[in-house]
Amino acid sequence: MKDDEKTQFRAFREMAGMTQLDFAKAMGVTVESVKKWENPKYSQVPPKDAWDILQEAIDRQSEIVDFALKKFESLKDEFEGKPGVMLPYWRTQEDFEKAHPGEGGSYTMSNANARLIAFELKKRGYHITFGWGGLKETLDNSPIADCTY
Numbered sequence: 001m002k003d004d005e006k007t008q009f010r011a012f013r014e015m016a017g018m019t020q021l022d023f024a025k026a027m028g029v030t031v032e033s034v035k036k037w038e039n040p041k042y043s044q045v046p047p048k049d050a051w052d053i054l055q056e057a058i059d060r061q062s063e064i065v066d067f068a069l070k071k072f073e074s075l076k077d078e079f080e081g082k083p084g085v086m087l088p089y090w091r092t093q094e095d096f097e098k099a100h101p102g103e104g105g106s107y108t109m110s111n112a113n114a115r116l117i118a119f120e121l122k123k124r125g126y127h128i129t130f131g132w133g134g135l136k137e138t139l140d141n142s143p144i145a146d147c148t149y
Helices: 002-015 020-027 031-038 048-074 093-099 107-123
Strands: 085-089 128-132
Touching: 002 031, 002 048, 020 031, 020 048, 048 107, 085 107, 093 107, 107 128
Parallel strands: 085 128
Antiparallel strands: none
């Protein structure tokens, strides 16, 4: 059962878009600790507070995705005749921070949110494209969603 717990933990961490470093910072532990929680070779399992932080991240992600979907539905008429919806996708943490100074957050988490939003919008019939975040000149002809965490 320990291996299943480790697998679940890693899968949910990655689903939230958190790197091991992101998670270690959130927990105030070393990356090595997170690696041991996920690796079946080690006896350490994620402690309860790690699961709590992970659940908070997933809950927040769900709120962001729900908000974005509601926003798109409320603006549906504005999308008529447009080439599609462009979602930002970040190359680096530095690019993300330039666009969101002082807000914190992680480009990997924002990208995970963008992927989930894109998946849901495609199911609703929207044409989705991704554009490198921060390159406004490439986004001129498309409504944009900000998927920040």
